[in-house]
Amino acid sequence: MANLVIDIGNSRTKFAVFNNSDLKEVFTDLTVKDVELLISKFQISSSILSSVRNDAEEWEAVLKPNTSFLRFSAHSNHNIQIGYKSPQTLGLDRLAAIIGAQSLFPRRNCLVIDSGTCITYDAIDAEGYYSGGSISPGLNMRFQAMHTFTGRLPLLELDENFSDWQGTDTISAMQSGVVNGGCAEVIDFIKKYDSRYPNLQIILCGGDANFFDTRLKSSIFAHTFTTEPHLVLIGLNKVIHQHNDKNF
The missing domain is CATH 3.30.420.40 (ATPase, nucleotide binding domain)
Incomplete structure (x- = not known):
């Protein structure tokens, strides 16, 4: 099962594809079109987005209809x-x-x-x-x-x-x-x-x-x-x- 992780930080945005727990590839500076291609290429089933900024709508617009999407927050499921x-x-x-x-x-x-x-x-x-x-x-x-x-x-x-x-x-x-x-x-x-x-x-x-x-x-x-x-x-x-x- 392939997962797509997006981390929007203060300085740059990282994109990572995981096969279960195995990190397969990491990308930076992708466009929305690039992400659409990743979803198709790796057959992404689940995705998560974390952002320290508020400009995440364009990513959510492509992730929500095409994957099982999570927006990471302090209230997300975790064991901490x-x-x-x-x-x-x-x-x-x-x-x-x-x-x-x-x-x-x-x-x-x-x-x-x-x-x-x-x-x-x-x-x-x-x-x-x-x-x-x-x-x-x-x-x-x-x-x-x-x-x-x-x-x-x-x-x-x-x-x-x-x-x-x-x-x-x-x-x-x-x-x-x-x-x-x-x-x-x-x-x-x-x-x-x-x-x-x-x-x-x-x-x-x-x-x-x-x-x-x-x-x-x-x-x-x-x-x-x-x-x-x-x-x-x-x-x-x-x-x-x-x-x-x-x-x-």
Whole structure:
């Protein structure tokens, strides 16, 4: 049974085709016509759409008449116990990533670090309970903020090869602040969660996951983390299966 998963994020939209739980292909920047062709090519039977924005009507218009369609929300069928005080404001990408973590590492304490537009930290315990997390600016957002809220600092992009502990001019000083500051933040959050959750599994996802993956490989946490760039998609596909099982 083939499923189509659509994740509309802050920066881009991802489309994934699953055969049951097996991820077959991932696409970006598709048109409505492209999605119609995917539905036909892969004989899609079920679909799910998650959006952090409100512009999803064109996708729903093609998915609803052609598939068994779900619009993902905090109230969708899942096995997560949500202790978040305002579940209606919980980012859907954060919730889907938590579901994905539980799917990949059942009955395991997990910390999801999603490093994209923002860096988010979310833990789910071995019993499936989620109490909350943290949100901080992503690496490129930090560069943008320094440029926007100062008079003379230039707008930079992340230099993934930067490795100095300090800068020797303005450009390298900005790179040092973002690179070293971002890594120090991630490591400090890991230490906090590691002290509270035994046998903690750390999962990296998001656009800057590989950047942090490279640096964490030399840390004391190297044996407890994995990188899964498609964690949100895996979580959304899990919701389809849970919904279908409940309604079987």
